Amino acid sequence: MTPKELKQILQALVEHGVSELTLETPDYKLTVRRGGEAPVVAVPQVALPASLPAAPPAPEPASAPAPAREATAKADECSGCVEVRAPIVGTFYRAPAPDAPPYVKEGDRVEKGQVLCIIEAMKLMNEIESEVSGIVKKILVQNGEPVEYGQPLFLIQPV
Structure with missing residues (x-):
C-alpha cells in the first residue's frame, strides 16, 4: 500500500x-x-523461515517522544486552553495562499466557526475552524509541516 x-x-x-x-x-x-482511541495500523504479517533467529525485543522508550513532550509542555503553559486538533492527516498551512496573510496569529481573538488554517490532503484544501470563541495563545505547528490525525494545532483560551 x-x-x-x-x-x-x-x-x-x-x-x-x-x-x-x-x-x-x-x-x-x-x-x-477513529474517535476516542488512537489510530492503529498493523504491520505486514510475514512468515519467517525457521532457520532465522528471533529478533531481540525492542527497548521500550524511557519517556514520551519529543513531539508529545513538547505538546504537553505547551499545553501546561496555557491552563484552561482548548486544543484544536487535526481532524485529518495532511499538510498544515496558515494562509489560503503563499502570498496571503495568515488566517490567525498568536494573540488574535477568534470566534467559534472562524477558519484557523488549512490542512491539505490529497490536493484537497480542508478549512479547520475554531471550536470555541477565544484568544489564540499558541500555534503549535509551523507552516508547511505535515500533521497527523489528532495532533494539536492551536491552543485557544476561551473567553
Missing part, C-alpha cells in the same frame, strides 16, 4: 464518518479506528 492510497482511505473515513475499518490482504492487515 502506498502512502497515497493510505491517505485516500483515511480521507474517505473522515468524509463518511466511518469509525473503524479493517482491510486484510495476503501481505498485510490494516486496522484504522
Whole structure:
C-alpha cells in the first residue's frame, strides 16, 4: 500500500464518518479506528523461515517522544486552553495562499466557526475552524509541516 492510497482511505473515513475499518490482504492487515482511541495500523504479517533467529525485543522508550513532550509542555503553559486538533492527516498551512496573510496569529481573538488554517490532503484544501470563541495563545505547528490525525494545532483560551 502506498502512502497515497493510505491517505485516500483515511480521507474517505473522515468524509463518511466511518469509525473503524479493517482491510486484510495476503501481505498485510490494516486496522484504522477513529474517535476516542488512537489510530492503529498493523504491520505486514510475514512468515519467517525457521532457520532465522528471533529478533531481540525492542527497548521500550524511557519517556514520551519529543513531539508529545513538547505538546504537553505547551499545553501546561496555557491552563484552561482548548486544543484544536487535526481532524485529518495532511499538510498544515496558515494562509489560503503563499502570498496571503495568515488566517490567525498568536494573540488574535477568534470566534467559534472562524477558519484557523488549512490542512491539505490529497490536493484537497480542508478549512479547520475554531471550536470555541477565544484568544489564540499558541500555534503549535509551523507552516508547511505535515500533521497527523489528532495532533494539536492551536491552543485557544476561551473567553
